[in-house]
Amino acid sequence: MNTLYSFRRCPYAMRARMALRYSGVAVDIVEVSLRAKPAEMLALSSKGTVPVLNADGQVIDESLSIMRWALAQNDPQDWLLKDDSAGQAQIDTLIEENDQVFKVHLNRYKYAERYPEQPMEVYRAEGEVFLRKLDGLLAGRDYLLAGHPSLADVALMPFVRQFAHVDREWFGQTPYGRLQVWLQRFLESALFIGVMQK
Template sequence: MITLYSFRRCPYAMRARMALRYSGIALDIVEVSLKAKPAEMLALSSKGTVPVLSVDGRVIDESLEIMRWALAQNDPQDWLLKADPDNGGRIWALIEENDQTFKVHLNRYKYAERYPEQPMEAYRAEGELWLRKLDELLADREYLLADHPSLADVALMPFVRQFAHVDREWFAQTPYQRLQQWLERFLTSDLFTSIMKK
């Protein structure tokens, strides 16, 4: 029995669900109320954050580790880019920059009222540097590192989506048309729409 504790709109849970769906893992998904977290989830992981995967007595409570586990079971389109070792290293560098730096700017932009030290636009401008970098990576292809999605695309997409949705009109008029198209490809994909069903 494989169980994933998830929260539909959490970007970390989204990327875990996409990897599990892509890999064809059969599992039960427990949608968690963040205000009333289930005791069985807290017994598995004292962190109290989603996603949490319970598989054969093992607990994996980091989204990237869940993605790695899923791809170790099945990676039919080579999300790990094993055919190109150089790109393999670039996957993790992009994810680290996204999770450690861009996520900070995203939080401050999205919840600017909690960070009154600067106006919202200042936090947006800091995050926009990342959007520009990603847009430049898409200059020669439809995905960040290859001609097909990689682990980097799927791991970053939920966070770019969240940033874009803070002010959709602003995002739509930015010059990052390649990034807009990349995001739209994911948002309309069978993979993403299937993991976002209520």
């Protein structure tokens, strides 16, 4: 049996759960208390961060690697854009920008009191650069890179959600109407609702 050590509200764990559910891989999900991490999880991965997947003895402790492993098992809607090499390169570029740059701005915006060097609005404006880019990619289509979800959409969505939820009123008044619709479509999807059940 495959076991996923997860934390419900962690965006990295969210995207891993979404890919596993989408691919139809049977997995036993263990909800981890970040204050009391289970010894079994720490024995598998000394990093001590979620998600960690034990796939029949193969340990995968990076969310993106878990997503790619799941899609290698089954990818019915072609999230990997397997016949589109330019699209595949765009997937990699977007995820890297999200994980390496946007995530830093998100953390500083969400926990601005920990970063008193700048006002919260400065961190928000830095993160907004990425929101503007994503909104532009949605011109003329429902998803970032194709007419259907790709790995990029699902890998980025939990982080955009977190950014939007710091100040929902502000996000609702931004000019990023396409991004707002894109996010709402995911939030109302059976896939997302399914992985967020307690």
